Amino acid sequence: MSRATEAIRAAVIADYATGMSSLEAARKHDVAPSSAGRWIRQAGIARSLSESKKNACKVDGCLAKHCARGYCNAHYKREIARADIERRSPPIHIEDVEWMAETGETWFLAAERLGVKENTLLRHLERAGRYDLVRKLQRREVAA
Numbered sequence: 001m002s003r004a005t006e007a008i009r010a011a012v013i014a015d016y017a018t019g020m021s022s023l024e025a026a027r028k029h030d031v032a033p034s035s036a037g038r039w040i041r042q043a044g045i046a047r048s049l050s051e052s053k054k055n056a057c058k059v060d061g062c063l064a065k066h067c068a069r070g071y072c073n074a075h076y077k078r079e080i081a082r083a084d085i086e087r088r089s090p091p092i093h094i095e096d097v098e099w100m101a102e103t104g105e106t107w108f109l110a111a112e113r114l115g116v117k118e119n120t121l122l123r124h125l126e127r128a129g130r131y132d133l134v135r136k137l138q139r140r141e142v143a144a
């Protein structure tokens, strides 16, 4: 191993030891994740997956270190952005949407009456698994 590689190896191991994930350490030092993983295993400091997850972001499958409210930096920013959008939109009550679907409202007017963008309404109904309401309201849009 060259001197330069040896220095990178030491840096990867040091970062991993302070709680960084092997993937993060690999990215930071611009080495293949497989090399970083091997060095860490060879150094005998590899953490088990559950140990890694202990200090990691609460998003499933993300092993980045948590930084705020249990999220890693990237996921925290994403959560802030999402929460911001939700705070700015008035709440959508499924019963209202059901009522509008029953009474013949169009998709466009349904969104307008709820005071939300059509995309927001779509996301909300998708998340609630109410594709039936999307179809009902949008079908009327075409017919109208």
Ligand SMILES: [Zn+2]
Binding pocket: 057, 058, 059, 062, 063, 064, 071, 072, 073, 074, 075
């Ligand atoms: Zn994360």
